[in-house]
Amino acid sequence: MQWIEEHWQAIALVLLGGGIWWLLPRSVSRRRIGPLAASLVGGYMLARLFPADSPVGESFLFFTFAGAALLCAILMITNRNPVYAALWFALATLCVCGLFWLQFAPFLAAATVIVYAGAIVVTFVFVIMLAQQSGATAYDQRSRQPLLATIGAMLLLSLLINMMLASSPDDLQVAAQRPTATAAAGALSVPPDQQSIAHAPMRGLGRSLFGDYLFAVELAGTLLLVATIGAIAIAPRRSRGTL
Amino acid sequence: MTELITTLITIGFVLACVLTACMYLVLAERKVSAWMQDRLGPNRVGPYGLIQPVADALKILLKEGVIPSHVDKALFLLAPAISMFTTLLAFAVVPFGPVEESFTWLRFLIAPDVNIGLVFIFAVGSLAVYGVILGGWASNNKYSALGSLRASAQVISYEIPLGMSVLGVILLSRTVDLNEILNQQAKQGIFGWNIWCQPLAALIFYVSSLAESNRLPFDLSECEQELVGGYHTEYGGFRLVLFFLGEYTHLVTISFLTAILFFGGWHFPLIATPESAYTGAWLVKLLVLLAKVLFSVLLIMLIRWTIPRFRFDQLMELTWKVFFPLALANMVAVMTVLQFGINRWALLPISVALFVLFGVFTVTAKRLELARRRRASLAMH
Numbered sequence: 232m233q234w235i236e237e238h239w240q241a242i243a244l245v246l247l248g249g250g251i252w253w254l255l256p257r258s259v260s261r262r263r264i265g266p267l268a269a270s271l272v273g274g275y276m277l278a279r280l281f282p283a284d285s286p287v288g289e290s291f292l293f294f295t296f297a298g299a300a301l302l303c304a305i306l307m308i309t310n311r312n313p314v315y316a317a318l319w320f321a322l323a324t325l326c327v328c329g330l331f332w333l334q335f336a337p338f339l340a341a342a343t344v345i346v347y348a349g350a351i352v353v354t355f356v357f358v359i360m361l362a363q364q365s366g367a368t369a370y371d372q373r374s375r376q377p378l379l380a381t382i383g384a385m386l387l388l389s390l391l392i393n394m395m396l397a398s399s400p401d402d403l404q405v406a407a408q409r410p411t412a413t414a415a416a417g418a419l420s421v422p423p424d425q426q427s428i429a430h431a432p433m434r435g436l437g438r439s440l441f442g443d444y445l446f447a448v449e450l451a452g453t454l455l456l457v458a459t460i461g462a463i464a465i466a467p468r469r470s471r472g473t474l
Numbered sequence: 475m476t477e478l479i480t481t482l483i484t485i486g487f488v489l490a491c492v493l494t495a496c497m498y499l500v501l502a503e504r505k506v507s508a509w510m511q512d513r514l515g516p517n518r519v520g521p522y523g524l525i526q527p528v529a530d531a532l533k534i535l536l537k538e539g540v541i542p543s544h545v546d547k548a549l550f551l552l553a554p555a556i557s558m559f560t561t562l563l564a565f566a567v568v569p570f571g572p573v574e575e576s577f578t579w580l581r582f583l584i585a586p587d588v589n590i591g592l593v594f595i596f597a598v599g600s601l602a603v604y605g606v607i608l609g610g611w612a613s614n615n616k617y618s619a620l621g622s623l624r625a626s627a628q629v630i631s632y633e634i635p636l637g638m639s640v641l642g643v644i645l646l647s648r649t650v651d652l653n654e655i656l657n658q659q660a661k662q663g664i665f666g667w668n669i670w671c672q673p674l675a676a677l678i679f680y681v682s683s684l685a686e687s688n689r690l691p692f693d694l695s696e697c698e699q700e701l702v703g704g705y706h707t708e709y710g711g712f713r714l715v716l717f718f719l720g721e722y723t724h725l726v727t728i729s730f731l732t733a734i735l736f737f738g739g740w741h742f743p744l745i746a747t748p749e750s751a752y753t754g755a756w757l758v759k760l761l762v763l764l765a766k767v768l769f770s771v772l773l774i775m776l777i778r779w780t781i782p783r784f785r786f787d788q789l790m791e792l793t794w795k796v797f798f799p800l801a802l803a804n805m806v807a808v809m810t811v812l813q814f815g816i817n818r819w820a821l822l823p824i825s826v827a828l829f830v831l832f833g834v835f836t837v838t839a840k841r842l843e844l845a846r847r848r849r850a851s852l853a854m855h
Contacts, residue, residue, distance in 0.1 A: 314611060318549075321604070337590045341597040349600025350630060356607055357626045360619060433590070433650065 240280060240389065247273030248385040254309040255377040267305065274301045277392065292333055300326035311372060313359045321352040338433045476578070484581050488565055496722040497527035499771065506775045537711035542613075545708060549612035554709065554716035557605025561723040564598045567591040568730050569653045571763060572740050575756040582760075583653060591652040592644065595731070596637055599686065603629040605720065606688070606695060610705035621704030624786060625688060625695035631790060632685040635797035639678040642808040643668050643735055646818070652731075656739035660748050667738040671818050674804050674825035676736040678797050683731070685793070687724040690778040694786050729770035730763075737766055796836060803828050 235242065250270030254263060278297060285293070300323050307319035324347040331340035374380070440448055501516065501523065508515025516523035541547060571582030588594055603626055610622020646668065647655045659666045669676050685692040696704030703709075706717050733739060740746055740759035750758070784792070807824045810816070 314549075318604075318608075337588060338593060341590055341593040344597035345593075345600050349597065349603070349633070353600075353603055353607065353626055353630055356611070357623065357630075360607075360611055360623060433593075 239276060240392065243273045243276035243280075244385045244389055245273070246270065247277065247388075248381045251305055251309070251384075252377055252381040254305060255374045255381070256309060256311045257373040257377065267302070270305055271298060271302060274298065277388075280392065280396065289333065293330070296326050296329035296333065300330070314356060317352050317355045317359060320355075321348045324348045324352070338436060480579055480581055481584065483579050484584050487580060488570070488584060489562070492562065492565065492723055492726060493719070495726060496719050497531060499722050499725065500530070500718075501527050502772075503775050503778075506772065507779055510776070510779045534712055534715050539711050539713065542708050544614045546612040546614065549608045550708075551713075553605050553609035553612060554713040554720075555605075556608065557602065557720035558716045558723070560598050560602040560605065561720045561727060564595045564727050565723075567594050567652060568727065569656060569734065569739070570730065570760075572756050572759040573653050574657075575759070586653075589651050592640060592650045595652075595727075596633070600633060602686075602720070602724070605717070606705050609709065609717070610695075613705070613708040615708055617701045617703070618705050618707050621695045621701045621707070625705060628688075628692065628694060628789060629686055631793045632682045632797075635678050635793055635801045636682040636686060638798070638801035638805055639675040639682065640735065641801075641805050642672050642675045645805070645808050645812060646671060652734055656734050656741075657748070659738040660741035663747070664738070664741075664743045667736065667741075669736045671821040672736065672804070672808075672825065673822065674800065674829055676732070677829075678801050678804070679735070680728075680732055682793070682797060683728040684774065684777070685789070687721055687728060689721070689725070689774060691781040691783050692789060693783065694789055697783060725771060725774060726767065729767040729774070732770050733763060733766035739763055739766075796832065800828060800832055803832075 247270045250266040250268075250273065253261065253266040254270075275294070275298070278294070303319045303323035303326060307316050307323060310316040310319060324343060328340040328343050328348075331337075331343065504526075505515045505523070507513075516526045519525045519529045541550060566584045567588050569583040573581065573583045573586065576582050606625040606629070607622045610618040610620075610625070613619075643655065644650055647658050649655060649658075655668075659668060688695055693704075695701075696706065701707070706714055709717065740763040741748075742762045746755070746759045746762045804825065807821060807828070811818065811821055811824075
């Protein structure tokens with residue numbers, strides 16, 4: 232028991248990573264239920280690293296959404312059928328939006344649904360249906376470097392977790408109470424008693440985006456515009472007719 | 475606890491009303507079509523065919539649910555459910571009566587604390603396309619696949635003018651809460667309705683939402699002459715009906731949104747104003763709102779048999795070359811008026827001027843293009 236508590240994080244990472252590695256597609260088909268459960272347990276153990284003092288209902292909702300998001304994400308990267316993978320991606324996005332909503336950021340949740348689930352994944356599915364009318368191809372059947380990919384991802388994850396554990400709770404408090412920076416990250420940690428922001432979540436977000444982060448937003452917009460023009464320039468022209 | 479029970483009762487009430495309304499909208503559509511084409515329409519079951527929907531529902535429920543052997547079973551079964559579910563979910567934030575005069579056990583709004591009303595509707599509405607896409611893809615049929623490809627292109631394209639047309643209203647009323655928008659219009663009387671400052675936005679919104687719901691003249695994803703039945707070719711019985719129920723629910727939602735965003739919701743001069751306090755005022759307000767919705771639904775049905783179906787490239791040109799710049803110009807106009815404190819009524823002539831300007835411009839451009847094409851084909855001979 233003592234040993235488990237000492238190596239809690241390592242065990243969690245091994246469970247998560249091992250489950251994903253086992254599930255990644257390869258030439259032989261394998262059982263899926265066991266490894267899926269193992270990765271979910273690993274994810275739960277990782278979540279347990281952080282102290283939680285929320286009420287029972289809220290933490291139940293949190294674990295439901297987070298677990299579902301993890302499950303959908305794993306199923307997305309391990310599925311052989313690209314259409315199914317795209318759908319699992321959409322579901323994972325919806326689960327993350329549920330998490331946003333739990334953190335009093337309904338506008339962020341709705342905007343994410345519109346942009347990701349409503350537009351980007353639809354475009355993915357659209358392209359997949361256009362491109363793969365003859366069925367799945369060889370490169371969908373197995374992943375190229377399952378072991379290296381899993382190890383790399385788990386290393387990155389452990390780095391992130393240790394950084395979050397190392398930053399003291401005081402830092403987070405300070406970040407939340409900065410008067411102007413209530414952007415994406417800040418809006419998540421706005422306490423519900425701040426009526427002005429809680430009642431108009433969009434107002435604070437808009438002020439922050441087009442006040443504090445104006446140059447970043449404009450830069451991103453310009454980049455997207457350039458990319459759009461480039462895509463139009465590259466696209467082959469047809470004299471007449473569409474679908 | 476009371477809150478929870480009230481919410482559940484309201485959800486049940488809305489569900490029952492919407493589904494019954496959909497049943498009778500089908501009958502209304504058949505009657506209207508018959509009237510426009512100089513026929514009689516369904517008139518055998520009950521007086522004037524009024525019990526026809528019940529007979530139809532019974533027949534559909536008793537039908538065998540066929541699943542073709544070549545389909546992707548899970549997605550094939552999921553698609554109609556998604557189609558129905560997403561359109562019903564949008565109703566969560568639509569106020570369907572005077573919310574301030576709600577009863578203890580029945581609210582006129584399912585989720586009053588969601589203060590991002592319109593954004594929520596767009597979020598849920600953007601998921602509705604999955605029903606069509608998955609239905610077409612899972613059917614494993616060329617016609618279905620073509621139908622769903624068309625549908626996804628169409629819905630993604632029309633979402634942009636749809637969202638941008640509403641931005642003007644949001645800017646003018648400084649909120650996205652539907653009930654708040656409604657109340658602001660009601661307080662200012664009939665000339666406070668948003669239709670006066672935003673007629674162009676209303677037009678773009680109405681037409682784009684027609685395209686979003688795949689109604690004629692925009693039903694390119696299921697046009698019978700080219701694609702058999704489009705994305706629902708392989709469906710039959712109850713699953714097909716779920717698709718249609720989704721479409722009709724969408725119709726009702728659009729009509730509610732148009733009435734609330736642009737026509738003042740339950741407000742009507744003299745009989746239903748915020749000040750009217752006589753007994754049964756809530757009923758009058760409810761009936762006024764429902765009358766506006768019914769009017770909009772009937773208008774959609776009349777449009778169906780008035781304007782022929784678009785060609786697909788015309789459909790795409792309409793949204794990208796006409797609606798998108800128009801909605802953008804409308805938004806810029808609203809922003810200018812608000813920024814420089816100009817009177818709101820200036821937006822009415824601006825909207826009309828924009829409409830006329832774009833009309834002249836696009837018609838001239840099309841004429842020139844046609845003339846050039848004719849010359850080119852003459853030169854080839």
